[in-house]
Amino acid sequence: MTPRANRKRSQPDVERSGWQAQKSAATRNLIIEAAIRCFIELGYASTTTTRIARMAGLSRGAMLHHFPSRIDIVRSAVDHLHAKRLNALRNSVASIPADADRVRLGLRAYWKHVNHPMSVAFFELSVAARTDPELEAILSPAQTAFDEAWYQTALELFPEWQSDRKAFDVALELTRYVMEGMAVNIMTHERTRRHEQVVDYLEEQLRALRPPTAANQ
Amino acid sequence: MTPRANRKRSQPDVERSGWQAQKSAATRNLIIEAAIRCFIELGYASTTTTRIARMAGLSRGAMLHHFPSRIDIVRSAVDHLHAKRLNALRNSVASIPADADRVRLGLRAYWKHVNHPMSVAFFELSVAARTDPELEAILSPAQTAFDEAWYQTALELFPEWQSDRKAFDVALELTRYVMEGMAVNIMTHERTRRHEQVVDYLEEQLRALRPPTAANQ
DNA sequence: CCGGTTTCAATCATCTTTGACTTTTTTTAA
DNA sequence: TTAAAAAAAGTCAAAGATGATTGAAACCGG
Numbered sequence: 001m002t003p004r005a006n007r008k009r010s011q012p013d014v015e016r017s018g019w020q021a022q023k024s025a026a027t028r029n030l031i032i033e034a035a036i037r038c039f040i041e042l043g044y045a046s047t048t049t050t051r052i053a054r055m056a057g058l059s060r061g062a063m064l065h066h067f068p069s070r071i072d073i074v075r076s077a078v079d080h081l082h083a084k085r086l087n088a089l090r091n092s093v094a095s096i097p098a099d100a101d102r103v104r105l106g107l108r109a110y111w112k113h114v115n116h117p118m119s120v121a122f123f124e125l126s127v128a129a130r131t132d133p134e135l136e137a138i139l140s141p142a143q144t145a146f147d148e149a150w151y152q153t154a155l156e157l158f159p160e161w162q163s164d165r166k167a168f169d170v171a172l173e174l175t176r177y178v179m180e181g182m183a184v185n186i187m188t189h190e191r192t193r194r195h196e197q198v199v200d201y202l203e204e205q206l207r208a209l210r211p212p213t214a215a216n217q
Numbered sequence: 218m219t220p221r222a223n224r225k226r227s228q229p230d231v232e233r234s235g236w237q238a239q240k241s242a243a244t245r246n247l248i249i250e251a252a253i254r255c256f257i258e259l260g261y262a263s264t265t266t267t268r269i270a271r272m273a274g275l276s277r278g279a280m281l282h283h284f285p286s287r288i289d290i291v292r293s294a295v296d297h298l299h300a301k302r303l304n305a306l307r308n309s310v311a312s313i314p315a316d317a318d319r320v321r322l323g324l325r326a327y328w329k330h331v332n333h334p335m336s337v338a339f340f341e342l343s344v345a346a347r348t349d350p351e352l353e354a355i356l357s358p359a360q361t362a363f364d365e366a367w368y369q370t371a372l373e374l375f376p377e378w379q380s381d382r383k384a385f386d387v388a389l390e391l392t393r394y395v396m397e398g399m400a401v402n403i404m405t406h407e408r409t410r411r412h413e414q415v416v417d418y419l420e421e422q423l424r425a426l427r428p429p430t431a432a433n434q
Numbered sequence: 435c436c437g438g439t440t441t442c443a444a445t446c447a448t449c450t451t452t453g454a455c456t457t458t459t460t461t462t463a464a
Numbered sequence: 465t466t467a468a469a470a471a472a473a474g475t476c477a478a479a480g481a482t483g484a485t486t487g488a489a490a491c492c493g494g
Binding site for chain 2 (some may be wrong): 041131173177181
């Protein structure tokens with residue numbers, strides 16, 4: 001994103017647009033994305049600093065220059081993931097026209113979202129955080145912020161649903177659990193199940209849960 | 218749990234399963250259950266041989282006498298979990314009378330099942346197996362066997378549903394995904410959500426999916 | 435051009451985990 | 465009672481991971 005790096009020395013903060021700063025930011029990004037790829041491909045526990053460095057194509061020493069310790073990388077990776085995830089959610093919902101089949105498109109968008117590699121990475125972190133208080137502390141704010149944003153975004157996508165907030169809440173939670181349950185199933189088991197049928201069925205149910213004002217959009 | 222057994226010294230041949238063998242088996246069980254507790258409390262990655270031994274109240278050397286290597290413990294733990302899980306499923310379903318509200322009781326039984334510590338342990342292993350081929354090879358047979366047993370058990374619980382196998386499949390998968398999605402949510406996030414409402418709603422939907430032969434049981 | 439800084443690389447000591455090996459204690463069978 | 469066998473405990477070296485330290489190359493402002 002922005003070439004902003006947390007400077008520790010007594011350098012004027014405004015002067016941070018030189019070539020060096022940009023290269024530094026690029027390297028930091030490279031490391032963060034390598035770490036995320038490690039989470040996805042190797043799992044959180046096997047994501048060692050050595051592996052991240054190799055994945056990023058850097059020496060371990062060079063990497064530890066940008067991130068003094070392992071947990072610093074994790075912290076930045078969580079921030080990075082959170083920002084991208086939030087952005088992807090907003091974009092995918094914003095691209096749905098008001099006169100479109102919002103139930104269908106919204107559902108498919110979320111289905112795509114939970115199957116995105118980014119969600120796999122977040123899932124890995126979430127599971128690891130269950131038994132790792134330090135990671136939990138890092139991840140928790142991002143989780144709740146995303147949950148909140150998800151709720152708000154859904155509310156904006158379906159303004160007519162505000163009339164029946166009870167049904168709306170059930171619909172949202174149901175959607176969330178079905179989608180995430182299926183995503184987890186796909187991640188851990190094989191991918192040879194009839195998930196699409198369940199998505200279709202869920203779509204039907206969501207329509208039934210909606211207030212009967214609009215026609216069927 | 219105590220290795221107390223009746224000692225008959227006048228029968229040397231049948232004594233093959235004597236005290237020593239029993240004590241050995243008890244110790245093995247102790248180790249296996251300690252390992253499972255470690256999976257639950259520390260996570261799979263942090264379950265080292267040292268921690269298992271400490272959890273079991275044994276020296277590490279003693280433990281490695283019974284299980285030469287770490288993976289051997291994992292193997293036995295998976296078998297142990299699988300057997301107990303299968304047994305619990307069968308028992309809880311078998312305890313449902315034919316004239317009871319089978320939808321409600323079956324659903325609650327499964328809800329209880331996915332929130333059981335045993336399921337947490339299995340979940341930990343499943344997630345770790347995603348990026349660990351060796352563990353995957355150990356876990357996969359147990360997974361598919363359990364899935365198969367789950368399907369069969371449900372079929373036996375709802376024999377009238379055989380007439381509409383399509384709806385039955387959707388109902389089963391839906392149930393599975395909602396329940397597991399919620400369970401994962403409870404494990405990784407906080408437990409302060411309105412899961413019960415979703416269970417109630419799911420119960421309603423399952424009733425609607427059933428063939429309209431029986432009254433409402 | 436140069437002093438100082440930033441980036442990158444390499445090495446080092448420490449710690450943890452693992453599995454093999456050895457020793458001690460307990461139990462079994464002759 | 466005693467010797468073999470099994471269980472339990474303790475010791476050891478190898479491998480891997482981490483963070484710190486040192487050294488070298490590129491870059492910037494003056």
